[in-house]
Amino acid sequence: MKHDLQKMIAQGPLVMGILNVTPDSFSDGGLHETQEAAVARALKMIAEGAGIIDIGGESTRPGAEPVTVEEEIRRTAPVIAALKGRGAILSIDTRNPETMSAALAAGADMINDVTALANPESLEIAARANVPVCLMHMKGTPQTMQSAPQYEDVVQEVLDYLLACAKLCMKAGIAKEKIIIDPGIGFGKTLAHNLTLLAHLARFVETGFPVLLGTSRKSFISAAANDQSQPENRLGGSLASALRGVEAGAKILRVHDVHETVQALKIWKAMN
Numbered sequence: 007m008k009h010d011l012q013k014m015i016a017q018g019p020l021v022m023g024i025l026n027v028t029p030d031s032f033s034d035g036g037l038h039e040t041q042e043a044a045v046a047r048a049l050k051m052i053a054e055g056a057g058i059i060d061i062g063g064e065s066t067r068p069g070a071e072p073v074t075v076e077e078e079i080r081r082t083a084p085v086i087a088a089l090k091g092r093g094a095i096l097s098i099d100t101r102n103p104e105t106m107s108a109a110l111a112a113g114a115d116m117i118n119d120v121t122a123l124a125n126p127e128s129l130e131i132a133a134r135a136n137v138p139v140c141l142m143h144m145k146g147t148p149q150t151m152q153s154a155p156q157y158e159d160v161v162q163e164v165l166d167y168l169l170a171c172a173k174l175c176m177k178a179g180i181a182k183e184k185i186i187i188d189p190g191i192g193f194g195k196t197l198a199h200n201l202t203l204l205a206h207l208a209r210f211v212e213t214g215f216p217v218l219l220g221t222s223r224k225s226f227i228s229a230a231a232n233d234q235s236q237p238e239n240r241l242g243g244s245l246a247s248a249l250r251g252v253e254a255g256a257k258i259l260r261v262h263d264v265h266e267t268v269q270a271l272k273i274w275k276a277m278n
């Protein structure tokens with residue numbers, strides 16, 4: 007089966023299930039066990055209604071240490087190969103061109119890059135592979151991004167950045183229809199910045215590019231709720247922000263809790 011992301015997006019908001027192939031996300035033991043657990047988790051998310059699985063081998067959480075590219079490839083490529091043809095679009099979440107290449111060779115269908123293909127090699131790989139790309143906004147690097155980020159006008163600046171990246175992509179030969187944009191909630195933003203971006207998400211939708219939104223379990227939720235909740239206890243805020251995004255026209259929701267998000271979307275659709 008060949009999936010067409012554009013057609014799937016047109017049928018309604020899509021849920022992208024997050025699959026972190028990092029030993030710390032599956033705390034039991036070695037690489038092989040981690041990969042087996044990751045594949046099982048992905049199959050569960052597909053059964054729950056995820057149209058896309060976003061596979062990442064490097065944590066981009068604030069303050070996280072980077073892993074080597076070799077290790078990132080060792081973690082992700084076999085999982086992609088194991089999930090090929092199992093009913094979901096496979097997305098590689100990486101900022102490294104070598105990892106993109108290995109993922110595409112293993113069967114990845116799209117690229118999700120938190121650095122918006124800033125590396126010219128990545129741009130070339132994406133253009134040559136002719137796959138959909140998600141361009142995300144981030145201010146700084148995962149190590150530095152949360153140290154007092156500042157904007158004059160956060161919506162305009164993030165929008166200008168994403169449109170400039172999209173232009174570069176098109177210049178490199180990536181078709182306009184293959185470009186997805188994402189304001190990058192939590193990546194170099196204060197609570198106020200995140201809330202402002204969410205409140206004005208329609209501005210991103212108005213560009214005509216499909217918008218991907220990732221709010222799932224992010225720390226802005228506990229900050230906004232002022233409840234010190236840990237990531238696994240942020241489902242309420244994750245669903246509230248996801249539905250607000252869909253209401254504004256977001257087409258892809260990047261989430262941990264697939265079943266709950268799919269259910270929320272079904273109710274939202276039934277009411278429309």
Ligand code: 7PJ
Binds near residue numbers: 099118
């Ligand atoms: C995002 C992402 C996001 C896109 C992560 C986390 C941090 N990719 N990768 N958008 N977040 N496109 O999930 O908490 O928001 S990693």
